[in-house]
Amino acid sequence: MPWRYSGTLLLGALLLLFALNALMDTGARVEDVGVQRFDSAWRAVGDGGEEFGPVPMRLPRNCHSRDECEHVYRIRFEHDRTGDGPFALYVPQFTGRIQVALNGVPMADSTLAETSLRQGQGAPQIATVPERLLQPGFNEISVVLSGRLGQGAVGPVFFGPENRLRDDYETAHFLVVGLSRLMDGALLAIGSILLLIWLARRQDQLYLLCATISLSFALTSLAPLIASAFGDFLLMPLNTLRFVAVCLLLPFVWQLTGRTPPVRTRWFLVPGALMMLCFHVLPAAWSMFLLLALFMPLALGLAVLALWQLWRAGVRGRDRTALTLLVAVVVLLALAVRDHLVLSTGVGRAYVLLARFNGPILAFMMGAIVLRGFAEGLSLLEDFNARLRHDVAAARVKLQQAFAREQAQAQRETLAAERMRLMGDLHDGIAGQLVSIVSLSERAQGPVAEEVSRACHSALTDLRLVVDSMEDFGDDLGMMLVAFRDRIQPQLRRSGVRLDWRVHDLPDLPGLTPTLTLGLFRLLQEAVNNAVRHSGSDVVEIESPQQPGQGVRLVVRDHGAGGAQPRRGHYGMENMQRRAVDLGARLIVESDATGTRVIVDLPQRFGAADEAALKG
Known part of the structure; x- marks a missing residue:
């Protein structure tokens, strides 16, 4: 039943989600004695003055406008030199770009080693603080936040012994950067494999669609690296590929569920091309307006149609493949809800957002489903080939047996024809001559003639037995003995x-x-x-x-x-x-x-x- 299958999948996914949430709860590891956590700061405005009262430092809306934004936050704290050193500044979570300074000395700059432009989180930053920079009494941390595309945010800032912050930094860096790169590598591998399969099976567009979606998400994640290597002009086209991948979800679901697409797949590439053109030609304000008013609603509508198609095929049509993908989407939505609760209500202490992995995880699931179908097809083909080889071997044996029977039949027919020829020759030749000798002997008188007649009769009987034995009686022993009786009885009667x-x-x-x-x-x-x-x-x-x-x-x-x-x-x-x-x-x-x-x-x-x- 589809409900039982989907319930089992959901239960397993929720258990995995709880385990993943516990793994991502990196903030619990920095809540230690001697570590100071700063959840609010004074924000500088105007010509360097300070806004009255502290401003909360909490994602996601520290900086939000249609234009580029830049905010400066100042944090004052008291430091006791008697603590264990060395000390470090740690920023586990932010979006956009940040620059961190201590007492006016730059300590960290995310623009120097930018590894990800995905919305939701940048790479965690940690900087060792030299002891000479720390002043007795009060010290000041300044955080400069620059929003990209009008958006930027920064979460809590930590200060404390480096050995207590470094472990959390390594974990968060792996989850934010290392895990992303591993997923990018997996998506590149899956996309390349599916592309190669499509080149060999061009009539099946499912492989091409899944390869395009997988490669699009992977290249979008690697956009900063590719742009730094080949030029910033590739940054916008590569970021647009994410939107192209979302637009291709609906034709992919159609192909996966076996439904004939009502329109050609190439038309779903048009929104991505228009979006790229808008960001290259129109001003930034207009581009952002079209993104929010046109492209994002369009992508959302196509995604909703894809979900509806998965619902119809998985629940109504009892298609387990569609149902599995539908459950995966539900779990990914749960990840987004979890991130929203973490950011807006402060539930939990996790500083690694999971929704940023939704696109790659979905592409990975789609690729895994398609590759599994391909593997199952290969398995069925191997089973069919094995059965075919067995049937061919059996047919070969039957043909050999039939050929042997035909050869035996042909040999029997040849022998039968030869026997008929010999029988005719013996009957018409030697037997006729013996009959003539018997006839001549019976006309003559005397014991010699009788002896010759008797010998000829015996020879004639023997010859007829030989002729009769050449007859093919098959397996019928009775007919063979009847033929023997018919030949031997006249000889006995004469005796x-x-x-x-x-x-x-x-x-x-x-x-x-x-x-x-x-x-x-x-x-x-x-x-x-x-x-x-x-x-x-x-x-x-x-x-x-x-x-x-x-x-x-x-x-x-x-x-x-x-x-x-x-x-x-x-x-x-x-x-x-x-x-x-x-x-x-x-x-x-x-x-x-x-x-x-x-x-x-x-x-x-x-x-x-x-x-x-x-x-x-």
């Missing part, structure tokens, strides 16, 4: 032997190739021929008894006298054993007075190694 066929419901045997088929044909043919030649039985049985959970068993049985065993000079039994090994089958020969049984236990699947062995 006066009856075939008792009891082979039914055979399962498929994967891997049954024509080469394996021929080997099984030869094994069964040898078993049948041995039964016909040596058993004396007038019946040969071929059966396949059921073996649940095992391979196929084929049994060739006769009812002869038995006595089947290997004999010297006869290789039938040895050939049968070799063919069984090549098939990966187990061969068992049982022979007794009731007959001979040749048992062939086929494997459940013919392997590639078996076929390779057969080919060998």
